[in-house]
Amino acid sequence: DQQVKQNSPSLSVQEGRISILNCDYTNSMFDYFLWYKKYPAEGPTFLISISSIKDKNEDGRFTVFLNKSAKHLSLHIVPSQPGDSAVYFCAASAGGGSQGNLIFGKGTKLSVKP
Amino acid sequence: ETGVTQTPRHLVMGMTNKKSLKCEQHLGHNAMYWYKQSAKKPLELMFVYSLEERVENNSVPSRFSPECPNSSHLFLHLHTLQPEDSALYLCASSQDAMGGRRSYEQYFGPGTRLTVT
Numbered sequence: 001d002q003q004v005k006q007n008s009p010s011l012s013v014q015e016g017r018i019s020i021l022n023c024d025y026t027n028s029m030f031d032y033f034l035w036y037k038k039y040p041a042e043g044p045t046f047l048i049s050i051s052s053i054k055d056k057n058e059d060g061r062f063t064v065f066l067n068k069s070a071k072h073l074s075l076h077i078v079p080s081q082p083g084d085s086a087v088y089f090c091a092a093s094a095g096g097g098s099q100g101n102l103i104f105g106k107g108t109k110l111s112v113k114p
Numbered sequence: 115e116t117g118v119t120q121t122p123r124h125l126v127m128g129m130t131n132k133k134s135l136k137c138e139q140h141l142g143h144n145a146m147y148w149y150k151q152s153a154k155k156p157l158e159l160m161f162v163y164s165l166e167e168r169v170e171n172n173s174v175p176s177r178f179s180p181e182c183p184n185s186s187h188l189f190l191h192l193h194t195l196q197p198e199d200s201a202l203y204l205c206a207s208s209q210d211a212m213g214g215r216r217s218y219e220q221y222f223g224p225g226t227r228l229t230v231t
Contacts, residue, residue, distance in 0.1 A: 043222030
């Protein structure tokens with residue numbers, strides 16, 4: 001059973017508007033969450049992360065929100081740009097001695113239209 | 115070269131062949147990883163190496179055999195694969211594998227697209 005779920009396989013947004021990508025998880029032991037972005041023919045690249053002791057982390061146009069009670073996190077991109085078009089993966093880890101083990105979602109393909 | 119490189123980028127092999135995938139990281143990291151991404155499935159962690167020692171093996175069949183001769187290089191040796199092993203194989207590295215940000219912020223290579231016929 002999937003521990004990290006991205007229920008929307010795709011999302012289309014107009015340039016300049018906000019993109020909101022969602023992720024749900026089931027394991028309450030997860031204590032670190034990340035978003036990765038992937039362009040075609042390239043490997044995923046790290047985008048932004050958040051520790052479970054926080055509920056928000058912001059980096060420029062990207063903000064990640066964490067709602068632990070709902071086991072839900074979201075990535076907000078504002079304003080969205082055509083170059084943001086990519087597949088976005090949510091990932092989580094249980095921390096401690098998990099030795100870098102990340103559990104990934106299936107990804108959401110974001111298309112930002114000019 | 116910078117970042118994480120992988121060769122070959124594409125590989126087609128028969129079920130009786132033996133081949134190897136190569137990964138090299140130029141970031142001075144101490145941990146390296148192999149992931150598998152099958153169609154319509156999430157990335158799955160296969161192996162973790164920390165300071166050239168294998169620290170994790172996620173129930174991967176023995177037809178996949180990793181090798182880490184030093185902290186910059188990682189290989190995945192393949193033999194008698196099955197068609198269902200066709201996938202994108204991604205290598206990644208991180209500063210260490212002790213948990214926390216230094217472990218979870220991983221840098222990925224572009225992957226090897228493997229097709230088993």
